Amino acid sequence: MAVGDRVRIRLADERTGVIEEVLPRKNYLSRKAPRKKGASFRGERLEQIVAANLDQLVIVTSVLNPKFNNRLLDRILVASESSEITAKIVINKIDLDSNDERSQWRELYSQLGYEVFETSAVRKRGLKELETALGGKTTAFWGASGVGKSSLLNALFPDLNLKVGEISDYSKKGRHTTVTVSMVKINETTWVVDTPGIREIEPYGLRKEDLGHMFVEFKPFIHDCKFNSCTHYHEPGCAVVKAVELGKIDKKRYVSYLNILGTFEEENTY
Ligand SMILES: Nc1nc2c(ncn2[C@@H]2O[C@H](COP(=O)(O)OP(=O)(O)OP(=O)(O)O)[C@@H](O)[C@H]2O)c(=O)[nH]1
Ligand SMILES: [Mg+2]
Ligand SMILES: [Zn+2]
Numbered sequence: 122m123a124v125g126d127r128v129r130i131r132l133a134d135e136r137t138g139v140i141e142e143v144l145p146r147k148n149y150l151s152r153k154a155p156r157k158k159g160a161s162f163r164g165e166r167l168e169q170i171v172a173a174n175l176d177q178l179v180i181v182t183s184v185l186n187p188k189f190n191n192r193l194l195d196r197i198l199v200a201s202e203s204s205e206i207t208a209k210i211v212i213n214k215i216d217l218d219s220n221d222e223r224s225q226w227r228e229l230y231s232q233l234g235y236e237v238f239e240t241s242a243v244r245k246r247g248l249k250e251l252e253t254a255l256g257g258k259t260t261a262f263w264g265a266s267g268v269g270k271s272s273l274l275n276a277l278f279p280d281l282n283l284k285v286g287e288i289s290d291y292s293k294k295g296r297h298t299t300v301t302v303s304m305v306k307i308n309e310t311t312w313v314v315d316t317p318g319i320r321e322i323e324p325y326g327l328r329k330e331d332l333g334h335m336f337v338e339f340k341p342f343i344h345d346c347k348f349n350s351c352t353h354y355h356e357p358g359c360a361v362v363k364a365v366e367l368g369k370i371d372k373k374r375y376v377s378y379l380n381i382l383g384t385f386e387e388e389n390t391y
Contacts, residue, residue: 123149124302124314125173125259148204149173150261153323168325172261172302172314177207179251181264181273183214184223191226193265193322195336195377198235200324202335209236209254213269216241229371233337242272252277259304259312266297266318274315278307283315329385333361336378338370354382 122128122143130138154169178201182194194210201208210230212223227237236254240247251273262270271283286298297317304314324335333339333353339361343351347358354362364370 123170123173124304125149125175127174146173148175148206150175150178150200150204150206150263151325152200152319153325155321171263171316172304174259175206175261175314176258177209177260179209179211179255179260179262181211181213181262181268181270182226183265183268184212184218184226185214186217187265187267189222189226190265191229191373192377192380193319194230195374196322196324196381197263199327199332199335199381200322202337203324203327203331209238211238211240211251211273213240213242213273215239215246216244229373233374240273242269242276245276248273248277255307255311255313257310259314261314261316263316264318266320268318270318271299271315274305274313278305278313281305281315323384329382332378332382332385336374338374339364339378342370352382354379 122140126146127144128140129142129144131141132138150171150173151168152171153166156166178197180194180197180201182189189212198208212226215223223239227239231237238247238251238254240251242248255277262274264270267286269285271285274281275283275285283303284298286296299315299317302314302316304312306312327335329352330350333343333351339353342360342364343353345360346353346356348356351359351361353359361370361375365372365375
């Protein structure tokens, strides 16, 4: 069972119930269990389900402190594309962004078709737009540790009173303030899910030859590759590589793609 699962219960008496059935999931967000947790079975790392039955995912990033991590963002986007959950992107901590570093990222990802919000949880900027996007939906907040997921949820819904990190220097890694996934009801139709920050993510059960389809901007080119099984790396006649060379696909995204592709060399599926 996972957070967000719907179940059928049988009432044992007036106060207790027994779960009889977990109802089929509409969708779920997952990744490979992190290596360090040792969650593996006969050498295969297991699937870790973050939350089930989501309407959308809000991927929270911060422009600084910690520095914007586009590689991690691209990996989370792959996870959301492969589970067919709509992703929206938040760039938080814009109060720290005196050199406007965020614009290039906003432009890149909004050109790909993702909705991008710019916020400051501490200065309470951009919150109205984000709140509107959450209305009537079940939304999980996911992203690196320290980017401000819990702070944003508190700023939007002060009653939540979620625990937020106290240190302000996130260049020192290894702090995780939120340690469990929690789902909270905001009103009759709106639910939000706060999750622990992640440092690494490897989507579960994705095949190497399908990875390109998780990069939305590759899709128009993929069918022009010479080989059906093209992994858009070393094969001759690759239309994706050509599009990168012509500047039709952003190099940073292609580097992310190669980076993920490289992890397939270690294991068959990942
Ligand atoms: N300057 C600035 N700091 C922020 C902002 N949002 C959050 N912070 C700070 O960033 C730190 C981390 O915030 P959290 O809300 O705990 O981050 P988180 O993403 O929930 O982290 P985990 O629970 O570890 O995954 C805290 O010290 C916050 O005060 C913001 O918009 N601007
Ligand atoms: Mg948190
Ligand atoms: Zn190709």
